[in-house]
Amino acid sequence: MSTDTPSTRRPTGRVWLITGASSGFGRAITEAALRAGDTVVATARRPETLKDLVAAYPDRASAVELDVTDPGRIAAVVAQVMLWYGRIDVLVNNAGRGLVGAVEETTDRELRDLMELHFFGPAALTRAVLPHMRGQGSGAVVQLSSMGGRLSFAGVSAYSATKFALEGFSEALAAEVAPFGIKVLIVEPGAFRTGFNGAGALLRSPALDAYADSVGAVAANLTADDGRQPGDPARAAEAILAALDADPTPLRLPLGNDAADAISASLDRARAEFLAWEPAARDVDFTAAG
Template sequence: MTTDHLGAHGPAGRVWLITGASSGFGLAIAEAALAAGDTVVAAVRRPEALAEFAAAHPERVSPVALDVTDPARITEVAAEVLERFGRVDVLVNNAGRGLVGAVEETTEQELRELMDLHFFGPAALTRALLPQMRRRGSGAVVQMSSMGGRFSFPGVGAYSATKFALEGLSEALALEVAPFGVKVLIVEPGSFRTGFAGGGALLQSAPIDAYEETVGPVRAVLPSSDGKQPGDPAKAAAAIVAALDADRTPLRLALGNDATDAILGNLDAARAEALAWESVSRGTDFD
């Protein structure tokens, strides 16, 4: 990185730190940031996977090795990036993977590893980069959740649990940092062509025959959907950038017709249930 590019106060445009940036949403968001004239720190497990991408964008893409389940490495990377660039304007917690399995099928290790990846890692990285945003009075944290962060269904209980946790943390975070000019955006995609359902990205718990009727269809449908999903990652990335640039950035942004329909349906059902039981709910205070 040359000092001319960095300038007196760091690089021109925004500095993005994006985890899981080698493919899917992470890569699409990196490309959208570059198109906006910004600089991208691409945090991935294997930086060599981004060698060609970095070479195509000299001095504007900096791959860095990061396993977000390693707290010590998170601290190191945050310090290294701030030392080199002076700031991080946008943090995108995107690294993740899928897991299919009934709750009874999901092992303790599977659940803890997924929680480390989707919750504890993003929480640690957010804590590491938030002080410099707060001091500068600007910045944004983008939490890549899922429509499964709003509701759940058979076979994805563990996955949804991690996203529910991330959303709960982020909802409080948004209220805490708003006075400092820092934005929080929770992104809730539906089915997009990201590779999420293919290759080694989608893990499956050892099946129990009793759950074949409820979880079996999910085991079959998710892998078979790979490459056929309706969502366009490039359009999703553009929507995320537009939401961040808006005067009133939403707390939650659903992406895709499937996510929008499902979330609205879930909200309607939740309201109907709350109203149906309202008299019982209101009848539990002391007289």
């Protein structure tokens, strides 16, 4: 790892720290930030996959090895970025993967590993950058969630559990750090043309015949959809940059017509259910006599 002093790396524009930058949304956000004239520290488990971006933007792009499930490495990378540039303006927690499996099929190891990747890793990175953002009186934390962080369906219980956890964490975080000038943006994409559904990328829990018609069908459809998803990651990245520049920045940003439709319908169902059961909800306090 380089031991450059801050004076040898003078940042242009905002300084971004992006995880999972080798492909998908991470790659698209990295490219969008660089096109915008900003400085990006792009991290990946295999940073050599980012050589072309570093070559294209040698003064503003750096590729750094990072596995977000390694707490020691998280601390080292944040310290390195601060040594290089003296600040971190935007953290993008993007690293992730998919898992399909019924609750009964999902192993404890699968669930714990996915939670490490989608929740504990981003939580650790967020905690690591917050003292620096508070000190500079500004910053933004972008959490790549999913429409599966707002609603769920058969076969994605583990995946949604990790994203629901991240969203709850981030909603509280937003209230805590707003007084320090720090923004929090939760991004909720639908189906985008990334490698998420590809062979070897989308994991499948050991299948039980009992769930072949429900969960098995979900897995088959996701695999068949690879390369045909309607969402454009480059356009999603531009929407994320626009949201960060907006005043106010939204807490949640659904992306894609499928995500917008599903989230809207879910909100309608939740509202209807609440109204149907509101009298019961309000009728459980102690009575005046009690």
